[in-house]
Amino acid sequence: xxxxxxxxxxxxxxxxxxxxxxxxxxxxxxxxxxxxxxxxxxxxxxxxxxxxxxxxxxxxxxxxxxxxxxxxxxxxxxxxxxxxxxxxxxxxxxxxxxxxxxxx
Numbered sequence: 250x251x252x253x254x255x256x257x258x259x260x261x262x263x264x265x266x267x268x269x270x271x272x273x274x275x276x277x278x279x280x281x282x283x284x285x286x287x288x289x290x291x292x293x294x295x296x297x298x299x300x301x302x303x304x305x306x307x308x309x310x311x312x313x314x315x316x317x318x319x320x321x322x323x324x325x326x327x328x329x330x331x332x333x334x335x336x337x338x339x340x341x342x343x344x345x346x347x348x349x350x351x352x353x
Contacts, residue, residue: 250304254296261293 266282267273269291274282284290 250300251297254300257296261296266293
């Protein structure tokens with residue numbers, strides 16, 4: 250999953266941070282910028298480092314919502330499996346189906 254967030258990290262490192270500080274930053278400075286504000290950083294974490302944990306938390310939080318919804322449980326399990334396999338088109342189609350099932 251880490252490699253999927255490489256373009257986002259490149260944009261943060263090469264465009265966002267230089268726009269905020271007025272110059273390009275070294276790798277050491279990038280690590281400082283990632284620190285929380287209380288530790289002298291800007292809280293701009295590297296999404297490659299947090300993606301796996303954030304995905305896990307997201308699925309844990311949404312599991313309760315999915316259990317309470319009218320989406321067939323097998324469809325929700327399939328959606329998580331497809332999303333984890335990085336098949337974006339298939340996951341998007343299943344997501345649309347799940348959203349439609351909620352609004353019917």
